[in-house]
Amino acid sequence: MKINLLAGCTLAVLSLLPASGHSAPQQVSYQAPVYTNLPLGSIKPAGWLRHQLLIMRDGSTGHLDEYYAKIKNDNGWLGGKGDGWEETPYWLDGALPLAYLLDDKALKEKVLRYVNWTLDHQRPSGYFGPITGAEREKHSSVEVSTAADGDDWWPKMVMLKVLQQYYSATGDQRVITFMTKYFQYQQKALDIAPIGKWTDWAASRGADNVMMAQWLYSITKDPSLLQLADKIEQQSFPWTRWMGGHEWVISTTTYAHMGNWMNRHGVNVAMALKSPAINYQRTGDPQDLKALQSGWHDLMTVHGLPMGIFSGDEDLNGNEPTQGIELCGIVEAMYSLENIIAITGDVHYMDALEKMTFNALPTQTTDDYNNKQYFQVANQIQISKGVFDFSLPFNREMCNVLGARSGYTCCLANMHQGWTKFTSQLWYATPGKGLAALSYAPNDLTAKVGKDQTEVSIHEATTYPFNDEITFTLSSKKAASFPLQLRIPAWCKEATILLNGQPLRKDTGNQVITIDRSWKNNDKLVLKLPMDITTTVWGRHSRAVERGPLVYALKLNEKWEKATDEVEGEYFSVYPEGKWNYALIRDNVEKPAAHFKAAVVKQVDDQFVWNLAHAPVTITVPAKSIPSWKELNGVAYQPPTDREGIYKGKVDNTIQEITLVPYGCTKVRIVAFPVVP
Structure with a gap:
C-alpha cells in the first residue's frame, strides 16, 4: 500500500496498514528500568489509604464474585462455560494485590482459586485460559497447529498481569515455568493466529503483552522473549509511531466517526501510553521516549481536563469542561504512568500520576465502593439519566449515573486496580x-x-495530599x-x-x-512541600484552582435519589442544592495567593472517606454569578469568551464568597470556571 503523507494522509488510513507497514524490527538493546518494583506486600497501607483499601475489601473488590452473575456463575477461569473474557481477570487484577496489601487470608484464598486453576490447567502446548468451544467439541486441547481453535489473546494479557503480581508476592516459580511455556507457544502461534485475529482489542492493547514478555526476560534473560515482544509489537497498533507524530492526535478531533474508532478509544489510549516506554526498553532508541513526551503533551493539550486526565467518553472528545472520562480510562492511565515512571524515572509522569489519582479517581465511585459512574464529567452539575455530550450515548441513558451495572460493566470489574496498584508502587x-x-x-x-x-x-x-x-x-x-x-x-x-x-x-x-x-x-x-494556591487554564479559557496535587471544585450540597433501571438495576442520581453558575474575577485569578484563602476545616484521620462530609481543606474565593449560564439537558455548557479569555456578557456584580473543596470529594461541582472582569 503506497501512501502519500504529503497528500493529507489521516490516521484512518494509517490504521489500515498491515503488519508489514510497521517499521522494521530494531536492534535489540534491552534497557533496565531506572526503578524496579518492590515485592508485592512490602508496602502496607496506613492511615486514610488503608481505610480506603478496607472499604474496597468489604465492598465490591472483596465480594464481586459473590453477587455479580457474570463472574459468579460457572466461571470460565475456573473451568466452567461462563465468563472467559476480560472481566474476571480485570477483577483479579485489583483483588489479588488487595489481598496481599492487606495480608487478608480470606481474600487470598478466594483469588488463589483462579490463579491455581489457571496454572494447573495450562495445555501441553503452552496455551492457557478457559476451555474453548473447539476444545469441548473436539475433545482435544489447543496446539500450535490448531492455534485458531484458541480464543482471543486479549483476556490472557490481563491474566498475565495477575500472575506477575502473584509471583511478586510469593515468588512461586510455577509462574516462571508457566509464562516461559506460554510465550514459547505464542511465538509460534502468532504466525497462524496473529494478535488481531479475533478482535481489535488485542491489537490495540498489545503493549500489555509486550510488557509481560519483557518482564520475564528481565528474570530469565532468554533472548527469544525480546524477539516475541518485537513480533507482538509489529502485529499491534503502532502507538509509538502515532504518538511520535501529530497526525494521530489531530485525527482524533477531525475524524470522530465510527471508522477506526479503536484508535481514539479512551481506554485503549490509556493502555497505549506506556507503549513507547516499553518499546524503549527493548530498542534503546531515545526516539521512543521522545514519542512518549510528544504524545502525552499532545494528548493533554487537545483533550486534557482539569482533574489530570484526558477526555474519553468513550472516545477522546476534546477539552471542553462538559466532557468526561470512563473509569477504566483512569485506572489504566494510572497503571501506564506507574510503568512509565519505573522505566524512565521522569518526574513529570510522577506528578501526573498523583494528580490523576487524587482528583479523577475517588470521585467516580460511591463511599462503599459498590457503585461507579461509567463516565464522570469535569463540570458536573448533575448525575442523572440522559445522553449528555458524550461520544457514546446509550439508548438507556445510563452512562452518567452511579450504579454497579450502569453503562458497560467493564469498569465494575476493572476499577479495583486503581488504588491497589498505586499503593503497591508508592x-x-x-x-x-x-x-x-x-x-x-x-x-x-x-x-x-x-x-x-x-x-x-x-x-x-x-495526611498528604491535603497536608504538606x-x-x-x-x-x-x-x-x-x-x-x-x-x-x-x-x-x-x-x-x-x-x-x-x-x-x-x-x-x-x-x-x-x-x-x-x-x-x-x-x-x-x-x-x-509548601502548597501555594495557583490557577491553571483549561478548555474554553476556563480556570481551575489548584493547591499542591489537588484541584478544587465548587462545594455544592448533594441531593441523592435512588431508582431502578429494568436492565441495569439500582442506581443513584445526584443533584446540586444551591447555585452553581459562578465565575472567577480576573484580578483575583491573576493573583490567587492574595485573594484566595485556604483553611483546614477537618483533620484527616483513619476513617477518612472521599466525600463532602470529610473534605479537610477548603479554599474561599470571591466570585460573581452569570445569570444566563444555565443548565441545558443536564449540562453546563461553558459561556463564550473573548480572545483574552474573559466573558463579556451580563454579570451579577455582587461579589460573593464561594467555597471550594477537593475535586475528589465531590459528586456535583464546577471545577473549570469562566472568568469575568
Missing part, C-alpha cells in the same frame, strides 16, 4: 540498592537495602548505608528537609533528590 527500588519514594501517602515499608542487604522498615506518616508534611521514621536493628530518593513535585517552589529535627537541605521542585548516608534506628526525616 516506593521503588533503585539501582544503588536504595529506595525511592516517588508518590506520597501513609504507609509502612519493609525492604532490604545497601550492599549488606540490611532489612529496614520505614513508617511514612502523612511527610514524616519518614526508619527502624533497623543496625545502621544501614543506602541512598534514599525523594520526589520534589514541580508545583513545589522549594522543599525543606529536616533530619532528626535539624535542617538538612532545601531543594527546588521538579526533581528527584538523593540523600545517601548511613541511616540509624529511629532516624526521622521530615519532608515539607
